[in-house]
Structures are given as structure tokens and as C-alpha cells.
Amino acid sequence: MNEFNTVAKLQTETIEVISKQMQTNLRKNKSVASGNLLRSINTEKTKERQGDLETALEIKAWYAELVDEGIDNRGPGKQPPVRPIQQWLQRKSISIPSGVTIEQYSFAIAKKIAKQGQKKRAYPFIKPSTNAGETYFENRIEDAIGVDVEIDVNVILESSPYLKKV
DSSP: OOTTHHHHHHHHHHHHHHHHHHHHHHHHTTOOSSSHHHHTEEEEEEEOGGGOEEEEEEEOOTTHHHHHHOOOOBOSOSOOOHHHHHHHHHHTTOOOOTTOOHHHHHHHHHHHHHHHOBOOOOOOOHHHHHHHHHHHHHHHHHHHHHHHHHHHHHHHHHHOSSOOOO
């Protein structure tokens, strides 16, 4: 019997579509700073019972959800640390006004955040990707089931001494 190999292959293809779409969405959202989040999106084949293979999608970066959903609004108050802002400016290759050092610019940003707060900014990449994967799967599942059923019917017809293929 075929064991629905075509459907299983479609499931694996769908996981790959979702993974690639996540990476595309991160780039489109300009959410790539160090590239760690991009590299943390992995698909891997895992062995299941009875020798079947499944493909799993995993996002290993702990902050993926924070990028996807955003961090809650930060109201005015305590000044954030300057060093992470400086590192962010460097990673993003943000140009610094002439006559100002990166340390001074980072400090000015930290002061502004302390004074005005910071609004929540979400850069969704997970849900849009799973929606694209769902559409991909839905557009192909009927054909995949049809192929698998046809293969199984033919196997049954060929193996049965009482049934003839018409």
C-alpha cells in the first residue's frame, strides 16, 4: 500500500513553504539585524513510529515572539541602557549625524525613550507565513489524496486474484 506518501510529501513541502515565507517576511519587515533569528528557523525531518518521517518546524530564537507580536508599550520613566542601543545602531548600520559620536547618539536615544516612552512595534512574520502555508496545502491536498487513493486502488486490484482492473 502507498500509505499516503503523496500527502506526506505535501506536508513536508508545506513546512518548507512556511519556513521560507517566514524568512522572506522577516527581510520584508526589515526585522533582520544580526541574522540570528533567520538562522534559528529550522525544518528537520524526525523519525516517528512505524518508520514514517515527519518534518518539524522550529524557531529557536527566544525573542521570535517579541519580534512577531512586538514588545508592550514602554511609558516614560527610567532610561534604558545605552550599550544595547549602540549595538543596535551598529548592527543596523544606521548613520550617525556628523559631529556626533555613536556613544552620544545612543545616549540621546536613551534619553528620548526615558522622556517620551516607546510605542509597541510588531513585525508579524509567523501568522502570515502559516496562512501562506495553509493556502499552499489547501490548493494541493485534493490532488495529493487522489493520487494516493489511485495508487492504493491499483495495488489492491493488482494483488487480488478476484478483481480485475477495468
